[in-house]
Amino acid sequence: MGAPSPGDDLGTAGKAGKGQYELFAAREAERAARANRTLPPELRLFNYERAPQCREAAGIWTRGSADGTCPELANLAGVIQQCEAGDSMVLPMWRQTRATPAAAWGPWEQIDAGGCGVDLLPVLTEADFRLLPLPAPALTLQPDRGWVLINIETIVSTDPTPVTLRTELLGYGITVEATPTRWTYDFGDGHTLSTRSPGHSYPDHDVFHEYENPGTTTITLNAEWTGRYQIDGSPIWRDINGTANTTTTSPPFTVEERTSRLVADLCTDRPKPPDC
The missing domain is CATH 2.60.40.10 (Immunoglobulins)
Known part of the structure; x- marks a missing residue:
């Protein structure tokens, strides 16, 4: 299966730039996967799974396993990204679809490029x-x-x-x-x-x-x-x-506004003197 480019399903949003798109798509994919898990498996029209992108010896791109490994004779692909201290890399997201709950599942397709874990989380604006x-x-x-x-x-x-x-x-x-x-x-x-x-x-x-x-x-x-x-x-x-x-x-x-003036007696006297 050919490896999809990060911009394949970008549409007009692609004008934002490749790097910005990858982070945005990854967050959206993560949110969709979380929402999908709230449905019973038998009713789902989508399956989501994070797995590596692998390249076989013949140059063919394929999906790896959820444990982060690739098939025999295939190599892990992708550029190593530097994440913040305490953060870790997250594998690309793949999606499998079907038209109805009774239909057969289609092939796996990569829908994001993965990234640093914190970049896949929602942003408090x-x-x-x-x-x-x-x-x-x-x-x-x-x-x-x-x-x-x-x-x-x-x-x-x-x-x-x-x-x-x-x-x-x-x-x-x-x-x-x-x-x-x-x-x-x-x-x-x-x-x-x-x-x-x-x-x-x-x-x-x-x-x-x-x-x-x-x-x-x-x-x-x-x-x-x-x-x-x-x-x-x-x-x-x-x-x-x-x-x-x-x-x-x-x-x-x-x-x-208070002013001072001389008085004959103490203003604390009782009764109060008339000049206070």
């Missing part, structure tokens, strides 16, 4: 990442008493601790580690501040704002998250290509 229940960022104010003073530092900070989440994609369990890496504060008076520091409390504070005019306002904090994920059964952690955002807003508070 930016869109998937943004659907996860990431927590709203913690927002701490100093002072936190319902009012602040103009021209005095209003200190803000948040919690930079990563969070671990569990999700599922195409039947695979996935662990996601999300880390907030950038924070943007909207102070409600037309001023914003973007920083990679989570902030610190007084007197080591490094993220703050000084209001210029009295009034009532809120502070809105937007956290930008990056992430990585690990699929159950794989030792490899992969970075998520993209970010997600979560937002929280403080309760309303007043910005006040």
Whole structure:
């Protein structure tokens, strides 16, 4: 049987390039094989099996065995691919079809080129990442008493601790580690501040704002998250290509202007003196 080229069943998707196609086709083949195993054997119209591509002495290409060996006098074919530490090569996928459950099985056909194990697993995309229940960022104010003073530092900070989440994609369990890496504060008076520091409390504070005019306002904090994920059964952690955002807003508070003046008596006296 002649060896099919990786682009034989590519169609218009072949414009993406041979390397990109091989990885995409392998993932699709793996997903189809997993779905096929959910059907009773007697009802299946497809059989899937990973086996090597072998070349006989006469130059004829043939399918090897699922244990990774080739028939006698045939050699293993294919280019050795370097995989990440802890990962391993996966053999090409072959498919056998029949028109109906009562029909005879057709010949085996190679439908992907195999590759590194992690490359055959589903990819957690930016869109998937943004659907996860990431927590709203913690927002701490100093002072936190319902009012602040103009021209005095209003200190803000948040919690930079990563969070671990569990999700599922195409039947695979996935662990996601999300880390907030950038924070943007909207102070409600037309001023914003973007920083990679989570902030610190007084007197080591490094993220703050000084209001210029009295009034009532809120502070809105937007956290930008990056992430990585690990699929159950794989030792490899992969970075998520993209970010997600979560937002929280403080309760309303007043910005006040206080002035000092001399008084005849203590303002703590009762009754309070009229000049206080």
